[in-house]
Amino acid sequence: MSELPGSRWPSRAAGLLLVLIALALPLVLSDFWLQTGLFVMATAIGAVGLTLLVGVAGQLSLGHAAFAAIGAYVYAWSTGESTATVGGAGLPPVAGLVLAAVVSALVGAAFSPVAGRLRGIYLGLATLGLVFVVRHLLVNLDQWTGGFTGRSVEAFALGGFSFSNSDPDYLAVGGVEFEGLHRLWYLFLVLALVACWLAGNLRSGRTGRAWANVRDSETAAAAMGIGVARAKASVFVVSSAYAGVAGAMLALAYGRVAPDVFSLTASVDFLVMIVLGGLGSVGGAVVGALFVTALPLVLAEYSSSLPFLAAPGSGGLDPSTASRLVYGLAIIAVLLFLRGGLTGAARRLRQRTSRTSAAPPAGPSPRDPLSTDDGGHPAAVSPARSKETTR
Secondary structure, three states: OOOOOOOOHHHHHHHHHHHHHHHHHHHOOOHHHHHHHHHHHHHHHHHHHHHHHHHHOOOOOOOHHHHHHHHHHHHHHHHOOOOOOOOOOOOOHHHHHHHHHHHHHHHHHHHHHHHHHOOOHHHHHHHHHHHHHHHHHHHHOHHHHOHHHOEEOOOOEEOOEEOOOOOOOOOEEOOEEOOHHHHHHHHHHHHHHHHHHHHHHHHHOHHHHHHHHHHHOHHHHHHOOOOHHHHHHHHHHHHHHHHHHHHHHHHHHHOEEOHHHHOHHHHHHHHHHHHHHOOOOHHHHHHHHHHHHHHHHHHHHOHHHOOOOOOOOOOOOOHHHHHHHHHHHHHHHHHHHOOOHHHHHHHHHHHHHHHHHHOOOOOOOOOOOOOEOOOOOEOOOOOOOOHHHOO
8 A cells, every 4th residue: 555645744743853852952951961962873873874784684793893993993093193102194073084984884895795605693703703803903003093091082173163162162052051062962963864864765765675685585686686795795885884983973972982992792782772673773773772872871870869779890780780681671572572673663553553543433233243232232133134025
């Protein structure tokens, strides 16, 4: 059944409302919530790229954190200045952001021949090796990366306007002083919206349909004229580019990059995001990123007010461990009761609601033998009279 022209306006109106709320939030949020929002938007872009790879194309990856690390360090090196301890290219921040996406995509392209020959758990194990290889390079190439301690990141700037507390050093909107976190909020929001829009177009377009066909059956896809190896390579490149942008954004949000930020745990977190939100769903990846990224930060911020949490290092249930437990329970609940993730559950609820509203008014048929009268007793049914018995 074709979709009615106006059937999508409620979702579009809801999306527009969410964007308007996001634009107004910096006027009322504290620094903690602004920082949390930056982390959420950065990881959401990485999750969107991973859901294209895993959910749409069916290519399992456990190395998403490696590509995010490449993007973060490429941005830090390309925009930084050379010092006595680390080198830097001193490029404009916009060029550094583009370079982070391009280099990550090139590394993904270099790995794509391996991805084209493997599938399932074997591809997951191969990508897992990338995390350890990249971490080894980050620790040992200290003249570029800063080693274990990492390196600082230059603030983003565009056309003489700095997304930090300088240039201009004072900026106020509606009586609220816009400092670095406020300015980065709008930069990240634009990048997140563009990334989601591009991913939605890819998913619903010819490229996305080719990826889905390869996921469903490589033999059938090849019979339809789809280049299976080319499709696998393209989705890996796109996903790697998304991860590189996410890594650069995380570097800006932290103000510093270190190898521990992009560990195997980060790759698992990205997978948790897309599973909870719903594999293959762009909106689900964003919702999953919100849940997985914000939960440990909120628990850590309010741990003193929560009686079941202990301070980190005290031996009790710390916020990080508590968030991991919640992730595990949430994944089990989704796999058992919410197949398709949160977006799948929301879609089924919306379809059920639309069917209920479109159904005709319930009431017993005049000839329904199971109908009842007002007292709950079976209603008398008159037998059909034929012409032969009619006088």
